[in-house]
């Protein structure tokens with residue numbers, strides 16, 4: 001459910017960033033030749049504001065989203081928004097809309113900062129005018145009834161990103177090109193698609209909008225490395241750091257689909273989960289491809305996955321110590 005207000009700010013070659021405003025949510029009036037509608041110069045972010053147990057409101061690592069938004073802008077030849085403008089725009093909207101945060105378990109205000117090329121021009125070049133906006137929506141738990149284990153379809157036909165492409169940028173174009181594979185996953189009776197690398201069609205990369213972790217019987221864990229083709233998730237980074245703080249052997253390492261199947265069968269691999277801001281931590285119960293299928297553990301939510309979800313949720317809601325200063329209060 002979208003809230004009543006939004007933020008807008010403009011950029012032009014002459015004026016730079018200007019006209020930052022918090023105002024009533026309203027439709028956009030756009031010329032049909034606006035560059036974004038033709039060449040997809042668009043980037044976005046996703047973060048949440050949480051109600052903390054002491055009655056306050058907090059953002060989780062918003063400066064990390066701000067930095068990633070700058071990286072995405074550079075890759076799409078767009079002007080990077082200064083980190084302080086990003087954080088201030090999000091904080092202003094949260095302060096305005098704080099009453100919208102649902103008081104239910106898993107409730108949060110989902111924030112969607114994004115930027116589009118607004119110049120009216122059909123020539124192919126980086127646009128000379130941009131519009132930055134922030135929307136907010138009230139969200140409940142992503143998966144109704146708790147973290148149900150999901151099933152994954154392994155796409156051997158479509159890839160999400162290749163070396164040198166835009167895989168590490170949070171841009172709408174990556175999603176547009178992933179939808180046909182996601183639709184195939186649904187058609188095959190699975191919840192989500194998981195992509196392999198574009199070169200060898202062998203190494204697991206990530207889901208359409210979530211990173212992935214593998215948990216082993218020896219207590220260690222693995223997630224694919226940031227080689228430029230996967231999105232550097234802030235949830236991924238937070239889970240890695242929390243695990244390493246606890247002394248867990250958490251490695252960023254390539255992991256192949258063949259090895260995953262073999263390890264699931266031998267019991268070397270005991271759990272797997274997907275992670276991201278929207279769904280937090282989601283257990284993976286089953287994996288299927290064109291001519292194979294296998295189950296992870298007993299197909300349900302494993303104890304270590306449940307614990308990681310709980311630890312992260314507790315931290316985000318101010319119920320646990322915050323050694324890295326990840327929570328930013330909004331008053």
Ligand SMILES: *Cc1c(COP(=O)(O)O)cnc(C)c1O
Nearest residue numbers: 209210211231233234235276277
């Ligand atoms: C946003 C996103 C993620 C998760 O990133 P978080 O910062 O953890 O929310 C993972 N993969 C893709 C493709 C994404 O767009």
